[in-house]
Amino acid sequence: MAARAGVSRATVSRVVNGEAGVREVLAVKVRRAVKELGYVPNRAARSLVTRRHDAVAVVIAEPETRVFADPFFALQLRGISKELTARDVQLLLLLTEGRDDHERVGRYLAGGHVDGALVFSLHLDDPLPGIIHGAGVPTVFGGRPGWAGSARYVDCDNRGGARQAVRHLVGLGRTRVAHITGPLDQTSAVDRLDGYRDVLPAADPDLVVEGDFTPAGGERAMRLLLDRRPDVDAVFAANDLTASGALRVLRESGRRVPRDVAVVGFDDMLPVAEQADPPLTTVRQDIEGMGRLMAAMLLRGDVHEEGADGADADAEGGACVVLPTELVRRESA
Amino acid sequence: MAARAGVSRATVSRVVNGEAGVREVLAVKVRRAVKELGYVPNRAARSLVTRRHDAVAVVIAEPETRVFADPFFALQLRGISKELTARDVQLLLLLTEGRDDHERVGRYLAGGHVDGALVFSLHLDDPLPGIIHGAGVPTVFGGRPGWAGSARYVDCDNRGGARQAVRHLVGLGRTRVAHITGPLDQTSAVDRLDGYRDVLPAADPDLVVEGDFTPAGGERAMRLLLDRRPDVDAVFAANDLTASGALRVLRESGRRVPRDVAVVGFDDMLPVAEQADPPLTTVRQDIEGMGRLMAAMLLRGDVHEEGADGADADAEGGACVVLPTELVRRESA
Structure with a gap:
């Protein structure tokens, strides 16, 4: 949404939360983007009517x-x-x-x-x-x-973010792009896999291996991938911790990143992404902002x-905010 | 207390908590050690009479x-x-x-x-x-x-543990033993400093620098120490994180550990102590056991x-358990 409005995420957050300190010209842009993207603010509904315990x-x-x-x-x-x-x-x-x-x-x-x-x-x-x-x-x-x-x-826009990652790898000329998923009993992992398939609907199923969002899971999955498809030339890992495990196994196997295998993560979790070897190209989501x-x-x-x-909104109805993602380029892809 | 009784800490804990599964001969040893060390079990006092909220x-x-x-x-x-x-x-x-x-x-x-x-x-x-x-x-x-x-x-026995650390360094023949303290508004840091002074009452005050239990604090303190006393040949760091920062600065300064400067930490916090370069000699306390x-x-x-x-015990009175410490030797001292 920040990208659509051409303003910073902090500004979107302030407008959406009705806080002061945003110039009206920006606030108008944000409200227009909110409208275009299908989010309609609904300030009155479902506040905590009784804050008894703080x-x-x-x-x-x-x-x-x-x-x-x-x-x-x-x-x-x-x-x-x-x-x-x-x-x-x-x-x-x-x-x-x-x-x-x-x-x-x-x-x-x-x-x-x-x-x-x-x-x-x-x-x-x-x-x-x-x-x-x-x-x-x-x-x-x-x-x-x-x-x-x-x-x-x-x-966050898990599916759109995954598409950004995979399109980037395809744009680098990679033709055997693998995906190490998160645990597929979580919607974030399922949505990222769907994003991968949006871009590569005909990918060899052997190129998709399930991980679990941990470095150890990334290591296991990368070993399995190298066994199945030693010709793999790119990996989209479902999060940065998974990517860090995959990078370790690629290094052990003698493959150079990104020359032999390009790697993209998801989260832009610092310091994991920055201190990876090589520093990780990844899909940024605003994790702290989601908490706020x-x-x-x-x-x-x-x-x-x-x-x-x-x-x-119906007082029992659903409501959501889906935050945008962006690709952050470092050295791994 | 475990050392005094010649049994494992787990056994002490079981006996002290009145749990089953401890052979009577061991239980007797533990109760004797408890008595010698001045701890007297007092099972009835101050239990949570009303557990209403769980x-x-x-x-x-x-x-x-x-x-x-x-x-x-x-x-x-x-x-x-x-x-x-x-x-x-x-x-x-x-x-x-x-x-x-x-x-x-x-x-x-x-x-x-x-x-x-x-x-x-x-x-x-x-x-x-x-x-x-x-x-x-x-x-x-x-x-x-x-x-x-x-x-x-x-x-834990902070003062006794500090004495173990400093005596070990003195026993290695080191004559310019520094101490990087913890934050001196915490009793654990004060007690460890007292243990250092028990062994080295006449140490140069320039050899004592305040840290804050963080790696960054250990780095700052080590730089100050090297400025003040470039001839320092041993450091007792108040915890393992502090030691990890001190090791980094010693390495940057071209000093070899332990040959030029021996380093001892406190906590035996894994993986910090094991993955330090070189692996850290430290004073072990049972942190998880303290929580239990x-x-x-x-x-x-x-x-x-x-x-x-x-x-x-007086229902308003104090009561405590002070757990023993032990020196764990690795490579840094």
Whole structure:
């Protein structure tokens, strides 16, 4: 959306959140882009009518070991923390050892201790969304949930970003472009795979290998790829951590990046992308900004209807903000 | 205590917590060591009489950026999480941007949402302990609080561990042993400095430089040390992250470790210590075990009086467990 309006993301965020400090000429541009892209601000709907506890729960549907190992979560929490602190609302991070603990999370949420919940890293077969729905607290999801019904969420344009990555590799003249996916029980991974297939609908299925968004998963997948298709000349990795693992295996195999194999990641997670060897070309998403928007949406009802046309949203209806991505070129592709 | 009893720490923990699965002969040894070291189990006192919420708050008196950057906190949280999950109690990590948010933390704790609080990384001039006391929730501190009054806490033997480190360096024949401290508004840093001075009471004050438990602080302090005393031949760094920064500066300055300058850290935090260049000789403390003990102490009242002799503890009185440390030799000293 920032690209469409020709302004910075910070400006989009300020306009969308009704904050001061944006010149009217820019605000008009942003509102026009919002309209063109099908988002309609709907300031009144679904704000937290009763802020009784001044506390918001954050639930990450991963074991605590993963939460502290993957900087993606720290970045999203940073955005959430800044936004909640600015409104003097306490952030409660509910940690678990795994899925078996989600019933207990539901009991805490239902217990009247928080004003709302921010939930991310959902997996398709996880009972957590049902449990949270049963708890009856206002909720905003990070990432598009995998069910057909309505939900409020903030996401980035995973499919469009994947298309940017793959088109870039094709534009470099690469003809055997592989994809190491994320865990395919998460919509972000499925959407990125769909973006790859949009550009390369006839790609050899052997060029697609499932990873899990971790460096170790990237290593395993890259080894499998090199076994199956030693002639691979490009890899689109579903995130930067996966790419870092793939780069390690390519180096071990004696292949030069980007000369023999070009690699593109996803996230632009610093310092992972910058300190990769070679520095990683990747698809940037504003992870911290997504966290801020989730918190703002929950607390102020600043929700933006996809495809709606100015009508008030049904109080039980869905709403989302999908943030744009951009390709950041470094040395790996 | 494990060393005194000649058994593993896990065994000490099981005996101390009244768990099954320990042979009686070992249990007797542990109880004898507990007695000799002045800890007397006092199972009845100060348990959580009313567990109404099945939730415990964890408060780390650092900004969230530090919480996610320093693996010490992740390790302690891992121990706390395992212990709470085993008892089906929800862990709530209360994140803040900094000290200005501690009043809000106090309001949440006082609001009747949790059964107790685990608090760590206190700084001496922080109003947090007073705020938490005012909130009236049962609390266990990680690390000895800096006030004279009573408190329940779990700590490691910081002073004894520092003595182990410095004696090791002196034993290697080093005569110009420096110390890069932690932030001296924390008792762990003060106690480690006291341990250094126990062994080297007449050391040149120029050999002691204040750090802040971060790699960047270790770099700054090491540069200052090399300016002041270019003849330094050993460094005791107050933690492994500090040591990793000091090693970097020593390498840049062309000094070889350990030949020119021997370096010892504190924590034995993996993978920091193992992946240091060269791998780090350090003082091991059981960080995850400290987290487990804090949680167990809060939930079951398994507290151990220092210096008491079997008498029931005053319900408002202090209680502590101080865990032993051990020197782990690798290549840096």
